[in-house]
Amino acid sequence: MHRVVTDKKSFQLEPNETLLEALERTGHKVEYQCRQGYCGLCRVKLLSGSVSYPEPPMVFLLSDEILPCCCKVEEDITISNAFNSDDLTGTLFE
Numbered sequence: 001m002h003r004v005v006t007d008k009k010s011f012q013l014e015p016n017e018t019l020l021e022a023l024e025r026t027g028h029k030v031e032y033q034c035r036q037g038y039c040g041l042c043r044v045k046l047l048s049g050s051v052s053y054p055e056p057p058m059v060f061l062l063s064d065e066i067l068p069c070c071c072k073v074e075e076d077i078t079i080s081n082a083f084n085s086d087d088l089t090g091t092l093f094e
């Protein structure tokens, strides 16, 4: 299984687990709604490694963004979800 490194920790993906499920299991706060690639709320930044999509996502993604709910992790990855953290919530809208 592939290793995931985030701003907060490093962990292994479990078999048949989505990246979103793994982030939740390991205590990361990730926004979500549809869990199917439609809303874009779960997006995080991919800093290294690669993912693929069994079904093309329905939302526009920047070249460094991925959707943890529906991507397939292809190798060890490093991601950042700092923009979803409680620390940044207040500064984004001031």
Ligand code: FES
Pocket: 031, 032, 033, 034, 035, 036, 037, 038, 039, 040, 041, 042, 043, 067, 068, 069, 070
């Ligand atoms: S939760 Fe909607 S795109 Fe991931």
